[in-house]
């Protein structure tokens with residue numbers, strides 16, 4: 682089983698079936714991109730992986746654990762939103778480092794650009 686396993690994922694908003702039978706396997710450390718026209722469901726898939734939307738069907742497993750119905754704070758998934766969720770008064774590194782600090786990670790575990798912002 683891959684680190685992230687998405688099987689037969691479905692999401693409908695009312696009568697609008699936005700995600701249809703979506704399947705994806707990603708290994709730990711793998712870098713992938715979701716490409717598609719605006720409105721095709723990319724963000725909705727990411728929000729379901731992070732736990733901000735509940736799937737209408739299908740399953741999501743992370744590291745062998747079924748997380749389909751877990752809350753976002755129970756998944757250890759980081760999500761950088763497209764807009765509105767960055768602190769405009771902080772640098773990119775400080776924005777990334779903020780979540781690590783709140784999670785109680787020591788400076789030594791932060792990527793170098795973030796660790797420089799630790800105070």
Ligand SMILES: Nc1ncnc2c1ncn2[C@@H]1O[C@H](COP(=O)(O)OP(=O)(O)O)[C@@H](O)[C@H]1O
Nearest residue numbers: 694697699717718719720721722723724725726
């Ligand atoms: N909370 C929501 N309520 C109703 N419709 C939504 C909601 N979120 C997304 N949608 C609809 O789902 C579709 C896919 O949106 P989205 O996942 O944001 O697409 P993408 O990120 O690929 O541009 C769009 O038609 C959008 O209007």
Ligand SMILES: [Mg+2]
Nearest residue numbers: 723724725763
């Ligand atoms: Mg989007």
